[in-house]
Amino acid sequence: MSQFWKPGSERPRLIDDEEGGVIFYSSSPSTSSGFGYATIEKQRQRLPVYKYRTAILYLVETHATTIIVGETGSGKTTQIPQYLNEAGWAEGGRIIACTQPRRLAVQAVASRVAEEMGVKLGEEVGYTIRFEDLTNPDTTKVKFLTDGVLLREMMDDPLLTKYSVIMVDEAHERSLSTDILLGLLKKIQRRRPELRLIISSATIEAKSMSSFFQTSKKRKGQTGEDLEPRTDPAILSVEGRGFNVQIHYLEEPVSDYLQAAVSTVLSIHDQEPMGDILVFLTGQDDIDAAVQLLTEEVHNNRKHSGLIILPLYSGLPRAEQDLVFSPTPRGQRKIIISTNIAETSLTLEGIVYVVDSGFSKQRFYNPISNIENLVVAPISQASARQRAGRAGRVRPGKCYRLYTEEYFVKEMSTQGIPEMQRTNLVSCVIQLKALGIDNILGFDWLASPSPEAVIRALEVLYSLRILDDDAKLTSPTGFQVAEISLDPMISKMILSANLLGCSEEIITISAILSIQSIWVSVRGSQKELDEAKLRFAVAEGDHVTYLNVYKGFLESGKSSQWCYKNFINYHAMKKVIEIREQLRRIAQRIGIALKSCEGNTEVLRKAITAGFFANACHLETFSKGGMYKTVRGSQEVYIHPSSVLFRVNPKWVIFHSLVSTDRQYMRNVTAIDPSWLIEAAPHFYEHQRGNPVAY
DNA sequence: GAGCACTGC
Known part of the structure; x- marks a missing residue:
């Protein structure tokens, strides 16, 4: 026992928790043998959501939209689709859908529900994610899928007619696809009054969600024989099952959260009982630095022995990433230093202490320069709560916030900005256009994107000849x-x-x-x-x-x-x-x-130019450090040192993307001939006077 | 000679 799991030996078993997060277990699977259905049934009844079963079914029956606010561990994700199935919502060939923002969650929840229902995954219970469709059109009644997949399904079936109930889970995360989906579902509701929506969210943003789905227009018809549901959304709160987490704030703000994180970890180790520590920092740089500082400390100071220090971020090689799921040997303490990946995407077992820097890397899009930036920014209160919750999964825990309580209350935003308002919208616009929604600015958004961002997206699509003069999809290209x-x-x-x-x-x-x-x-x-x-x-x-x-x-x-x-x-x-x-x-x-x-390779590079002509750059001949300027916009950019053209500096290049640090670096760069630009996009380059392309 | 939070189709 208490051995590290080694890459190459048998992998830790992957199991799901009730909320769709994923826990990696290394113990041998023993729960399913010997007991069977009765035990599962009892487990189901012990979940907090169980006592709301009747209420939920009643609300779904009588309201077009039901909003369920449920904390982690309430069991809503796995149970509600089953309740609906038991109540007959999947009869007559209809399907109950439940969406998740992440693939892993879809798979985990689907297999859990199939197990609870005692059926084979892919029959009554199935799931669909990109590259993988485990459903059977004849038998599937409960279907889990990513919200992105459901959006794609709308291209073939705009009213999503095969679904009787659609549950949108984790709506509080406000991902781009979730927001688009919610806007479209609201539209569908008007055409399909019999459709039921369940919006499930971890936070009490329920009010704004509720007013969004509130349709003012009262439907005609006599109340007694009216089969249509009420249009005002119902709201129901379900408590969670997490353990209490004690919050500690700093008394004075610190300037160096990295150093503060390291010393907090050491003092937890010195003063607190055993239990693993999870530290939230912002990125690979931070994390590697903290790992090094702590490792040195362990080497230099004998009282700090027994610490296992592990980094965690998505870019980490797989074998190293898997180390964080190995059980902590007896008498030792594991310290996982992580990015946001541990906030939502992965669930770590055995965490008792959380150290929260209060920062994360966030993407922001500037529609004027058409550049996306990754910047370190303060997290929201909702994120801070989510992070703290990671300490209370197995027993009562503690969370050390590396900022003051006053800062939390007064400075941190409650929710954070939805992705819709901080990202490039070209993909979003084209999806809506494909569904016949022409007036993007006038679309009924949960959170409207900025007009500048919408206009920029339309402009880019127009320059690619994907949209025509009337901003409609071109045929066949668009x-x-x-x-x-x-x-x-x-x-x-x-x-x-x-x-x-x-x-x-x-x-x-x-x-x-x-x-x-x-x-x-x-x-x-x-x-x-x-x-x-x-x-x-x-x-x-x-x-x-x-x-x-x-x-x-x-x-x-x-x-x-x-x-x-x-x-x-x-x-x-x-x-x-x-x-x-x-x-x-x-x-x-x-x-x-x-x-x-x-x-x-010439035709290859011409094809690349046809897609990426807007990213063309010209070497500034008289500058020394390999400075380029974009042909459109004269932005100062440099070839990223990871490119094979670094230091080669061809006169004309085209890039796939920019990363912004102290400079704008071009990643994935190809040398081109400037004449190809006019060939590929005459409308984009021809009329620019004084443009170097002209000669 | 520098560095890419995280998803998703």
Whole structure:
């Protein structure tokens, strides 16, 4: 017992908790043997939501929309769909849907519910996520899916006619897809009064949610024989089952939260009983620094022995990430230093203490410059509560906030800004257009995006010839782009590749651009990584280099050994294969025949230009440090040192994306000929006087 | 010669 789980040995068992979070357990599965149905039934009845069963069913029956506020551990996610099923909402071939923001949650909840119902997953209970449809159209009654998938389903069935009840879970997270979905569901309700919505949220934002779904228009008809539900939403609160978490604030604010976090961890270790510690910092830099400081402390000071210090962020290699789920050996204490990933996406077992820096990295979009920035910003009160809650899952815990109570009350916003208001909207706009919603600014949003952001999105789509002069989808380009589930600029690149005869290569590039990075992130062995990169690098730039990597991967027989030797992330490559396969299917459906350009990199780069012409840059000849300026907008930008064109500095380049730190760095860069710009987008470049493209 | 919070289709 009390052994670390080692990568390569049997993996920890993945189980789900009642709220769709995921816990990784290493103990052998024993719960399902011997007891069976009766025990499960008893477990179900012990959940807080159980005593509201009748009330929930009554409210859903009588109200078009029911808002359920439930804390963690209430059991709402797994139980409510079952109650609805038991009450007959899935009779007559109808389906009960429950959406989640994350794939992992969908899978976990679905398999839990299937187990509780004693059925095989994929029959009465099923789930759909990208790349995976485990439902049976003849038998599935309860279906779990990501909200993104439900949005996609609306393209084929705008009124979502097969669903009797749609439960939107985790609505408080206010992800882009959740917000779009809620706006569209409200529209659907007007056409389908028999449809029932359940909005489930962890926080008491229920009021604004409720007024959003409040339809003023009273339906006609006599009250007695009116079959239609009430239009005012019902609100129901369900208590959670978490343990009490004692909150500690700083008495005086600190300037260095990193140092404060480290000393707080050490004093918890010195003074508090055993139990693991979870520290929330902002990013890889912070986390690596804190890990190093703590590790040194353990080396230098014997009283700090028995500490296991582990970083946790999404960019971490898989084997290292898995370490955080190993059980803590007796007499030791695990310290996990994490990004926001531990706030919602992963549930860690055994955490008793939380240290909250009060900050996270957040994305903000500037529609004027059309640039997305990742900045360290204060979290909201809701986030702080969520973080604190991570300490109370197994027994009463403590949360140490590295800020004052006054700051929490007076300075921190209660909710945080919905993603809708801090992101680029091109994908969102195109989705709505595809559903026939033309007036984007006038759409009934839960939180309206800024007019500037909407206008910028329309402008970009217009320049890509995805929208026409009347801001309607062009045919066929616009409709085809809407069909491809990728960034519209990538979709446009794929369509152009079809005309240029290089679709085979371009869908590979598109798949690779759709994931974070295909390289292994290693800080120590940077030199080796650079050398490995050189084995694939070509003068044309990063995109063509990726083709060489892909080719090498295929030739190796998709070998993980080969990836390891070449500093390539094996899991990333598997994902590339998956996405590429999906793109191949979509291409087939919209009538693109895959064709290879047989090594003609000029047509490849022309296709890339056709999608990304707006990101064209020109080297400032008289500047020394490799400074470029964007052709449109004259933004100062530099080639990122991770690019194969770093220090090569071709005169004209096009980039896929920018990362903003002290400078704007271009990631994924390809050299182009400026004449291709006018060829690809005459409407975008022709009329600019004094533009260097002219000569 | 520098660094990418997190999702999702």
